[in-house]
Amino acid sequence: MSSVHDEHATSQNSSYQRDIRYIFKLNSWILGSLGIWPIAIRGIGQHASKIVIVIFNLALSFAIVPCALHIIYDEKDITMRLKLCGLLAFCLTAMTKYCILAIRRPKILRCIEYVKSDWWQVTFRTDRELMLKYATTGRNLTIIGVSFMYIAGIIYHMILPFCSEHKINNQTIRPLVYPVYSKFYQSQISPIYELVYVAHCMCGYTIYSVTAGACGLAALFTTHACGQIQMIIAQLENLLDGDKFEQTLNVQQRIAAIVKGHVRVIRFAAVIEEVLQEVCLVEFASSVCTICLLEYYCIVDWQADDRIGLTTYFMLFVSFCFNIYILCYIGELLMEKSSQIGSICYMINWYELSPKSARSFILILAMSGHPIKITAGRMADLSLTTFGNVLKTSLAYLSFLRTLVM
Template structure:
């Protein structure tokens, strides 16, 4: 993959290390902890990502399989089955998204190297300010997504299970986050209970990290592409003067650099879309149900005056909504920014350019006539309209669910 931006012979970005920490730190902490983000560790530590992936997948399977057996063979109450089905669906979808991200690690690493290369080549302070502006947006989205998911998940795993009394055959049992099959009686014995509970917490951390990491990854890559598009727009505005170009360049060289930068942004966006399309489809499908079921749980807990349950499921609902909104917002932002390049070609002082040079802008206009889009499995374009459709669909399913159960 090529490097976006104009190639210069001057010194690279003096603030490179500081900028990289600012851009990547939130997402690298989240995805690095579950083995998706590449870690610069030598020796035995080079395999730490593979070890983390194995441990996290084992923790997910450790919670999912007994939960399936409990729903099929043990649980008879319809309301509890619905609650457990929502939990099970979220676990399964998280495991599928995790596997897709693990398979896409090589492409994720290439996109990360592309972003690093772009920051390394920054020359003008105005370019760095534009990139920092969009990097700040991506960083804030990553932090808010992670905070909302981890807060709701912490309450769900450490507070909610201990707020109600759990009884089986008139005997009080110690609660677990995810139910286990009744044949596994030893789960109530120490230290087995503590080990199972810890494994459930690892499972929860993995699920929330996958969701928050996906949103953070999309936010970082998409906002970076938007920053590069804004730099191209600033080059177009300065095409006739050449203040933000090499002093020795002529108009034709400037246009060639603009076209080259535009092509590289398009290639980067295509690579990002390849990384995100499967996980975005899984997120799209799971969001309809994971947003519908917490709404139903909130209604049930409101009727039962269960304040802790109501608060927990409301926070989970807000987290799911916000994560889906981040994906749709970044898709909308990229679509809007990429379509502005063609319009910018009409708005510049093109009449000050040589006639032959003006014709060269036709290529830029032609490329921008098809805006860059992030799709969910090549089925749905991620946009704010898509987010509205997800909300409406989840409410429709909620209405159906209330009619069926209540």
């Protein structure tokens, strides 16, 4: 992989630079703004990402601590407490994922190097088109998830707080995105109010960027792995013809190239698992409660005829469901593609090969019998079945919550 950074080397893919910018641009913008995306900066700039991470974590703490104090000491209404507890849990979840991604930056860099190396070595135009197809799928999933998340976040932070009058003891107060403990009365005085509001907006940006960025990172790496598996499948289908190989290679060398590519994908998937398993575990553990609470908020605002609140919470609900769906969909896609290799090994004209060459498929068949999986903390596989279980569990909790509160 060191050849990727060799300035004197020539890439086999003439469109290498353009392709890399295309697949990395969106994720580098989102995670780079949070100091998570690994970049090569020398001098004092190499500490910039650490400074950014500290600043955004302080912004999260600036919203979490006063909100927690407000829930404990000030708020008495059970419905408002539920709304604020959901908000607080969301903030804490985002902070946890942020810290995990910050710790996993070396592993993220390793995955990026894997992706760059694969694009660097593309030889055939059909292989590049195949890789671009899967890269576009991951990019489109990221764009949709980011759009839902940011639109809902903008409404929640910049429109919803100003749509209703806020009074305490018949005195109108200026609204804030996150509630503040009553003892901090200075938060209503300019310019402290403006500073607090900006800090709350920074907190919101951090929350939505971490959530969308984690799903985007999973989509980027997993769809790339699927593209590499599809290339292996194409090589297996053309093993005897040799169209997908250098003309100088014999059958045994072609099989060796296929096995080498398969092993590389498996190793890449293992690194992806290391990067994402804790983030996915936190995401799934929190999503059941968050989706349940958002469903409850939608019901309450529907009954209260609060259209803006209903729209905001419904968009948040859709964005959360879609983020979980992205993780489960790409996990399902990776399992399906990796198990497909075994089927293709059997479907090709392997009987036309020499017995010695045919025996080489035994290990490939054995490995494809254990498809590559992405898990949530090694406790649950990311699959569409898991997505269905998350929705069913959230509805069960919603039924319990309605019985308890209403």
